Amino acid sequence: SVTIRPQIQSAAVGRMEITADISISLVDISARRIPAMTISLEKNLRQDYEATGRKNVEEKAKGKVLVFNGYSSSPQILAANTRFQDSSGKIFRLAEGVLIPGAKVENGKIVPTSITVNLIADSAGEEYNIGPTELKISGFRGTPKYDGFYAKADGGFSGGFKGEAKTVTADDLKRASEDLTKRVFDELKAELQKKIPSGPDFVMPDSGREIIITAIQQPAAGERFERFPVNVSGRGRLAAVRRSHINAVISSIMLPKNSELNINFPERQNKLSVGELKFGPEPSRITFYASGEFIYWRETNSGDLTKILQVSSPKKAEAYLKSREEIESFRI
Numbered sequence: 001s002v003t004i005r006p007q008i009q010s011a012a013v014g015r016m017e018i019t020a021d022i023s024i025s026l027v028d029i030s031a032r033r034i035p036a037m038t039i040s041l042e043k044n045l046r047q048d049y050e051a052t053g054r055k056n057v058e059e060k061a062k063g064k065v066l067v068f069n070g071y072s073s074s075p076q077i078l079a080a081n082t083r084f085q086d087s088s089g090k091i092f093r094l095a096e097g098v099l100i101p102g103a104k105v106e107n108g109k110i111v112p113t114s115i116t117v118n119l120i121a122d123s124a125g126e127e128y129n130i131g132p133t134e135l136k137i138s139g140f141r142g143t144p145k146y147d148g149f150y151a152k153a154d155g156g157f158s159g160g161f162k163g164e165a166k167t168v169t170a171d172d173l174k175r176a177s178e179d180l181t182k183r184v185f186d187e188l189k190a191e192l193q194k195k196i197p198s199g200p201d202f203v204m205p206d207s208g209r210e211i212i213i214t215a216i217q218q219p220a221a222g223e224r225f226e227r228f229p230v231n232v233s234g235r236g237r238l239a240a241v242r243r244s245h246i247n248a249v250i251s252s253i254m255l256p257k258n259s260e261l262n263i264n265f266p267e268r269q270n271k272l273s274v275g276e277l278k279f280g281p282e283p284s285r286i287t288f289y290a291s292g293e294f295i296y297w298r299e300t301n302s303g304d305l306t307k308i309l310q311v312s313s314p315k316k317a318e319a320y321l322k323s324r325e326e327i328e329s330f331r332i
Helices: 170-195 243-254 302-311 314-323
Strands: 003-006 009-021 033-035 037-050 053-059 062-069 076-078 083-086 091-094 098-100 104-106 109-111 113-121 133-137 149-153 161-167 209-217 227-242 272-279 285-298 327-331
Touching: 009 243, 033 227, 033 243, 037 170, 062 098, 098 113, 113 149, 170 209, 170 227, 227 243, 227 272, 243 272, 243 285, 302 314, 314 327
Parallel strands: 009 033
Antiparallel strands: 003 327, 009 285, 037 227, 053 161, 062 113, 062 149, 076 098, 083 091, 083 133, 091 113, 104 109, 133 149, 209 227, 272 285
16 A cells, blocks of 8 residues: 655736626637626615705796697797696696797698697796696787687696795715615625525635615705605626636746656645726626635646556665655555
């Protein structure tokens, strides 16, 4: 019975760049590219927060309306601030200039066409907060166009106010966005943690988890709100690779090529670190670095050893084993 302890050797790995690619399933040694597993999660949270500011506010009611051209097939230009009037005499103005398309003519009859525009109340105040209504263009009064052009506000007008009100402050916005951003970050982090592969062959670099806040939606400071809404969206990504794939790349590049003996290495390379993972512009590829020491040993040729033991005395066999560089120690 012969027990052999091999001579452990190491190859220095100085910051080797390796690409992990989710689009491949086999290791590409020449390109230093290995398969990757990635998990992506998205999170969106919405919450209302208390506004703490107070000030005198004057706001004009607003609404979307359909403006119809039932007058002619020619388009009609309306300038910004064009006045629209409802049956009660309330005036609303066009937020910006617009071109009303010409009406269609079918079988000699005019079929009105329409376009959606924004109207703003002529004055601030709650009296302009009204329900669905129809409006006419004041400037066309006394002409045939007055009946040919009209508007329908099916959703009415809202937002008009005048007086002291609660408003959003800069501190309110800062407090709310920080609170909800932290919640999105923490929830993504916890959900990604549950997705980390548990198999011994998988390794996730320290920087293999990425969480990005993609959008924060909230009102502007000074806007009127009792409670103001905040929306925060985030995206989390997790990347993991296999130790065996990393070992295949490093061993092919770093280990001796002209050895007459088979070379072997442990699956878990404790002196090799994997880190500085970077999510690149290509969504399928991730770059990371391996550095440290790659441990390996050369295996004694069992066939040659068997022949030596068959024809040698114990002393000659012992001398042979001592002469082998790949053997650190042995026991017969």
